[in-house]
Amino acid sequence: MQPTSALFRDNVTKALLDTDLQTALSRVDKNFTARRTAAVTAMPEFEALRDDAVRIKDHVLAHLDLYLEKFEEIVRTNGGHVHWAKTPEDARRIVLDLCQAAGARTVTKGKSMIAEEIALNPYLEEHGITPVETDLGEYIIQLADEPPSHIIGPAIHKTKEQVSDLFAEHHRQYGKTQRLIEGVDLVAEAREILRPRYLAADVGITGANFLIAETGSSVIVTNEGNGDLTQQLPSTHIVIASLEKIVPTLEDASTLLRVLARSATGQQMSVYTTFSTGPKRTEDPDGPNAYHVVLLDNGRSALLGSEFQEILRCIRCGACFNHCPVYASIGGHAYGWVYSGPMGAVLTPAMIGIDQAHHLPSATPFCGRCEAVCPMRIPLPKMMRHWREQAFERKLDGVRQRWAIRAWAWLAKRPALYRRMTGLVVRYLAWRGRPLGRMDDLPFARGWTATRDFPAPQGRTFSARWAQSRKAGTP
Amino acid sequence: MSVAPRVGLFVTCLVDLFRPSVGFAAVKLLEDAGCTVEVPAAQTCCGQPAYNAGDRKDARGIAIGVLKAFEGYDYVVVPSGSCAGMIKVHFERLFSDDPVHAAAARDLAARTWELTSFLADVLKVAALPARHDGTVAYHDSCSSLREMGVRNQPRALLSQVTGLTLVEVPNGEACCGFGGTFAVKYGDISGEIVRKKADSVASTGATTLVAGDLGCLFNIAGKLKRDGSAIVVRHVAEILAGMTDDPPIGEAS
Ligand code: SF4
Numbered sequence: 069m070q071p072t073s074a075l076f077r078d079n080v081t082k083a084l085l086d087t088d089l090q091t092a093l094s095r096v097d098k099n100f101t102a103r104r105t106a107a108v109t110a111m112p113e114f115e116a117l118r119d120d121a122v123r124i125k126d127h128v129l130a131h132l133d134l135y136l137e138k139f140e141e142i143v144r145t146n147g148g149h150v151h152w153a154k155t156p157e158d159a160r161r162i163v164l165d166l167c168q169a170a171g172a173r174t175v176t177k178g179k180s181m182i183a184e185e186i187a188l189n190p191y192l193e194e195h196g197i198t199p200v201e202t203d204l205g206e207y208i209i210q211l212a213d214e215p216p217s218h219i220i221g222p223a224i225h226k227t228k229e230q231v232s233d234l235f236a237e238h239h240r241q242y243g244k245t246q247r248l249i250e251g252v253d254l255v256a257e258a259r260e261i262l263r264p265r266y267l268a269a270d271v272g273i274t275g276a277n278f279l280i281a282e283t284g285s286s287v288i289v290t291n292e293g294n295g296d297l298t299q300q301l302p303s304t305h306i307v308i309a310s311l312e313k314i315v316p317t318l319e320d321a322s323t324l325l326r327v328l329a330r331s332a333t334g335q336q337m338s339v340y341t342t343f344s345t346g347p348k349r350t351e352d353p354d355g356p357n358a359y360h361v362v363l364l365d366n367g368r369s370a371l372l373g374s375e376f377q378e379i380l381r382c383i384r385c386g387a388c389f390n391h392c393p394v395y396a397s398i399g400g401h402a403y404g405w406v407y408s409g410p411m412g413a414v415l416t417p418a419m420i421g422i423d424q425a426h427h428l429p430s431a432t433p434f435c436g437r438c439e440a441v442c443p444m445r446i447p448l449p450k451m452m453r454h455w456r457e458q459a460f461e462r463k464l465d466g467v468r469q470r471w472a473i474r475a476w477a478w479l480a481k482r483p484a485l486y487r488r489m490t491g492l493v494v495r496y497l498a499w500r501g502r503p504l505g506r507m508d509d510l511p512f513a514r515g516w517t518a519t520r521d522f523p524a525p526q527g528r529t530f531s532a533r534w535a536q537s538r539k540a541g542t543p
Numbered sequence: 544m545s546v547a548p549r550v551g552l553f554v555t556c557l558v559d560l561f562r563p564s565v566g567f568a569a570v571k572l573l574e575d576a577g578c579t580v581e582v583p584a585a586q587t588c589c590g591q592p593a594y595n596a597g598d599r600k601d602a603r604g605i606a607i608g609v610l611k612a613f614e615g616y617d618y619v620v621v622p623s624g625s626c627a628g629m630i631k632v633h634f635e636r637l638f639s640d641d642p643v644h645a646a647a648a649r650d651l652a653a654r655t656w657e658l659t660s661f662l663a664d665v666l667k668v669a670a671l672p673a674r675h676d677g678t679v680a681y682h683d684s685c686s687s688l689r690e691m692g693v694r695n696q697p698r699a700l701l702s703q704v705t706g707l708t709l710v711e712v713p714n715g716e717a718c719c720g721f722g723g724t725f726a727v728k729y730g731d732i733s734g735e736i737v738r739k740k741a742d743s744v745a746s747t748g749a750t751t752l753v754a755g756d757l758g759c760l761f762n763i764a765g766k767l768k769r770d771g772s773a774i775v776v777r778h779v780a781e782i783l784a785g786m787t788d789d790p791p792i793g794e795a796s
Contacts, residue, residue, distance in 0.1 A: 080729070080731060080732060081731065084731055084732075084735055097714070393717060393718045393720060393736045393739075394732055394736070396736075396739075397732050397735040397736055398732060398735075430728070430729075431725070431728075431729045431732060432722065432725065433685070433718050433720055433721060433722020433723075433725045433726075433733065433736070434595060434685070434722055434723075434725075435685040435689075435717075435718030435722070436685055436686075436689040436690065437685070437689065437716065437717070437718065439689075440689050450636075453594075453595070453597065455597075456595070456596065456597030457597040457599055458597070459597055460596060460597030460598050460599075461597070465596070465597075469596070469724070469728060470596075473592055473593055473596045473598055473601070473724070474593075474598065474601060476588070476592055476593070477590070477592070477593045477598065477601030477602070477604065477605060478601075479587075480556075480587040480588040480590070480605050480608070481587075481601075481604050481605055481608055483584065483585045483586070483587050483608070486587045490556075490559075490560050493560075494560045494561070502795065503795060504794070504795050505790055505793055505794040505795035505796075506764075506765065506768055506793040506794070508769070513727045514730070515726070515727040515728060515729070515730025515731070515733070516726055516727050516730050516733075516765070518730055518731070518734065519730065519731070519733075519734025519735075519737070519738070519766070519769070520734060520737060520762065520765035520766040520768075520769045521764075521765040521766075521768045521769045521793060522761070522765055523561070523761050523764055523765060523768075523792045523793035524561075524793075525560055525561040525562070526561065526562055526563055526564060526789060528563070529559050529560055529563060530554050530558060530559040530560075530563035530566040530567075530582075531554070531559055531582075531584070533563050533567075534563075534566070534582050535584075
């Protein structure tokens with residue numbers, strides 16, 4: 069995916085004018101926020117569980133190499149293979165080689181953000197392999213030829229009507245001529261069309277929510293069961309995952325699964341939690357003949373020991389997206405790269421560079437709700453601030469804004485001068501706003517006055533009045 | 544308390560420049576509760592605009608001024624969760640590599656309180672003489688709520704006001720979209736966020752909206768007034784102190 073984060077402002081304008089997007093986004097509250105609140109309220113020990121989850125991940129990050137080596141060893145013992153990919157190019161190449169070795173023409177895919185990160189689908193297509201997305205949301209956006217806009221609800225930006233149109237257009241070739249309206253009918257039709265494709269696939273590619281070092285397993289959670297079919301039916305199963313997905317034990321995975329589902333969808337558990345541990349053994353009735361795990365770094369190891377290390381605790385639950393007022397206003401695509409929302413505002417600059425992505429950590433009111441709901445207690449605002457400091461040092465902000473901040477700071481360090489200057493400005497503004505008590509246009513703050521009025525000051529400053537009243541002896 | 548606590552009032556730049564009545568209301572509330580209130584003349588701003596812009600150097604410079612201006616007070620009280628949070632939570636972070644100032648920041652942090660939580664938690668104000676007839680919605684500012692742990696205190700104080708009915712804003716934990724310079728720099732996003740907030744506020748049927756942060760209040764009042772809403776917007780201190788002679792925020796006398 070070609071990043072468009074540098075065009076953030078244009079992306080935002082487009083998103084705010086997109087009425088379909090706005091309709092779609094208004095469902096986030098009902099579908100995610102309310103359900104999470106209910107699930108968390110129903111579990112008194114949730115806070116303690118969060119602490120456990122944080123401890124597990126912090127421990128893993130402190131000993132990442134150790135657990136990765138252990139994982140590789142066990143996977144090998146189980147008859148599988150582990151491949152190390154430093155860059156997205158490496159990962160794409162490895163996956164393609166494995167697909168070609170399997171003689172693959174079609175691959176089915178379970179939902180994987182890592183596949184998006186390495187832009188796998190277009191690469192496979194270029195090399196004559198057809199990828200078929202099997203997660204309903206991913207399937208929808210594959211038809212629309214769009215990237216996901218949310219890490220757990222990839223098609224959250226689409227209205228039902230838009231999905232209906234997409235199906236009508238793309239399913240005609242399968243003899244489906246009736247335009248469907250109801251959600252259940254749309255799901256049923258997608259299922260009917262996907263079924264034979266599972267059977268035809270030569271390779272199944274899934275992501276992983278967790279990798280377990282002690283058992284060499286990869287774990288995925290889904291609500292549709294599509295992941296199971298993707299990894300069991302084809303003769304080759306490829307897992308693509310990033311390094312930090314590793315956890316030491318099964319027990320640890322189960323702790324994380326409990327916070328994950330509640331934070332993500334408000335469920336106690338996702339409908340399907342599937343563990344894959346190597347290829348089919350002789351006594352197994354089914355399963356793939358080959359099992360490969362591709363482990364992607366893509367800059368993650370460089371975050372270890374940096375002020376951004378804590379973002380590697382992220383378990384991709386999406387709670388920060390669902391509680392972010394910025395995300396709720398502009399959706400995921402406006403962020404201009406694979407990861408959006410508060411988590412993307414921290415991770416994207418690390419992956420595509422702060423020069424390109426400086427708007428993302430900057431365009432937030434720092435409301436702190438992301439950190440408050442993050443099951444992994446990741447200090448997202450604090451890390452956004454680190455990025456802002458880097459952006460400021462590199463002068464990536466607009467000249468005017470920079471000048472205004474520095475001038476204000478210069479003045480704020482000189483109280484006497486500050487008093488005189490601000491006193492004058494305030495009197496002027498009070499005079500301008502006098503008739504109504506507010507102004508509907510302020511030339512230096514049009515970003516504000518385009519959508520709301522600016523209340524006028526009362527007149528003289530507090531400090532002036534205070535000095536006078538105390539001098540006069542009245543309290 | 545036997546000896547009157549000596550309180551340094553950090554007025555905040557918005558109150559100082561735009562709405563002095565909030566400062567006077569804060570002074571009245573504190574004095575009525577038995578405090579000696581002083582307003583150090585060397586104060587200006589808490590440094591948030593620079594800090595949030597990533598201008599750490601300037602933010603430190605301003606913070607050092609605040610540390611000096613408020614040395615020696617028993618308490619530093621701030622009629623804003625956001626500026627109080629800056630002093631209480633963020634100052635120390637600014638001096639992570641400067642132990643002397645970090646220690647001063649820690650000391651100041653321990654003495655710093657948001658106004659309503661100081662009144663309720665420290666002074667244990669239990670019988671305010673104020674009166675206000677009408678339905679009032681209290682807006683939780685993000686910093687008050689999530690940084691300063693202010694939630695019940697303003698509600699408890701408002702419930703002491705005779706004639707006042709308190710209502711809750713639906714989805715009250717959501718941000719109003721102010722965010723300091725964010726509201727100007729990314730005004731389109733901020734405008735969309737405050738649109739939702741203003742709608743939520745309007746849906747309560749409240750006749751008055753109050754909050755403990757002037758930034759949020761200017762933002763929400765600006766939107767309500769642009770929409771032609773009759774809802775009156777005030778800082779919570781004005782209602783608690785019974786000082787409502789000045790016109791509400793964004794309105795003329
Ligand atoms: S940053 Fe936290 S809330 Fe956001 S997706 Fe990651 S774990 Fe979930």
